[in-house]
Amino acid sequence: MCKEWFVALDPVVQALVATCFTWFLTALGAGLVFFFKAINRKLLDGMLGFSAGVMIAASFWSLLAPAIEMAEGMGQLPWVPAVVGFLSGGVFLGIIDKILPHLHLWLPREEAEGISTSWHRSVLLVLAITLHNIPEGLAVGVAFGALAHNPDSVTLGSAIALAIGIGIQNFPEGTAVSVPLRREGMSRLKSFLYGQFSGIVEPVAGVIGAVAVLTVSSLLPYALSFAAGAMIFVVIEELIPESQFEKNTDIATMGAMLGFAVMMLLDVALG
Numbered sequence: 001m002c003k004e005w006f007v008a009l010d011p012v013v014q015a016l017v018a019t020c021f022t023w024f025l026t027a028l029g030a031g032l033v034f035f036f037k038a039i040n041r042k043l044l045d046g047m048l049g050f051s052a053g054v055m056i057a058a059s060f061w062s063l064l065a066p067a068i069e070m071a072e073g074m075g076q077l078p079w080v081p082a083v084v085g086f087l088s089g090g091v092f093l094g095i096i097d098k099i100l101p102h103l104h105l106w107l108p109r110e111e112a113e114g115i116s117t118s119w120h121r122s123v124l125l126v127l128a129i130t131l132h133n134i135p136e137g138l139a140v141g142v143a144f145g146a147l148a149h150n151p152d153s154v155t156l157g158s159a160i161a162l163a164i165g166i167g168i169q170n171f172p173e174g175t176a177v178s179v180p181l182r183r184e185g186m187s188r189l190k191s192f193l194y195g196q197f198s199g200i201v202e203p204v205a206g207v208i209g210a211v212a213v214l215t216v217s218s219l220l221p222y223a224l225s226f227a228a229g230a231m232i233f234v235v236i237e238e239l240i241p242e243s244q245f246e247k248n249t250d251i252a253t254m255g256a257m258l259g260f261a262v263m264m265l266l267d268v269a270l271g
Contacts, residue, residue, distance in 0.1 A: 053259025085225025
């Protein structure tokens with residue numbers, strides 16, 4: 001019954017429901033702050049590595065591979081949308097990274113990136129996570145929007161697998177924001193609210209992505225590749241460096257491999 005209800009929804013509504021699910025798991029992870037004031041750094045590094053692995057696998061299995069297949073079916077040179085879209089996604093996130101004030105986890109306030117601001121450390125930490133939730137929401141939205149035009153290249157199962165994978169890796173992200181804020185003296189409730197707020201951008205980005213590809217179907221391969229490039233930028237620029245900041249290299253690496261395997265399993269099994 002639940003499946004039939006979901007299938008009957010408009011693709012934009014499907015994207016909204018899916019990204020609300022990923023937002024919910026961010027909030028669930030942030031909710032750990034009600035039980036813990038600190039989190040073991042090795043565990044957190046493994047979780048960050050896991051998130052990186054999920055995003056790498058999702059970028060290929062759920063986005064780039066369908067984009068190449070889709071472009072070929074449209075009579076386009078299959079590598080052109082993949083390369084152009086992928087690099088455009090990285091450039092786009094790179095520009096936002098230079099503009100939006102944010103602070104990577106475990107760095108002092110003085111090392112905040114983006115435009116100089118007097119905003120508090122807590123706000124900058126939330127913005128750092130929010131920054132890489134944009135491509136995650138966009139990826140899910142584009143995947144569900146693509147269903148209306150090319151269900152052979154992007155299936156409902158693969159779109160759902162992408163949403164599940166993104167949701168799973170959002171759990172440690174919520175924890176990675178809320179628990180450090182609690183450790184710095186913020187109340188449990190406020191730490192939770194800040195942590196879950198980092199995921200609110202995903203439903204917004206998801207709807208935008210779905211509407212964009214439904215409006216201009218020829219952009220589908222480029223849009224899928226764009227989302228992949230944006231996610232890989234986040235992995236390389238933020239998740240991998242942060243997961244190895246405390247030299248827990250082996251733990252972070254195994255976490256990344258596990259995350260890749262889980263996302264690959266989801267996509268192959270459901271797609």
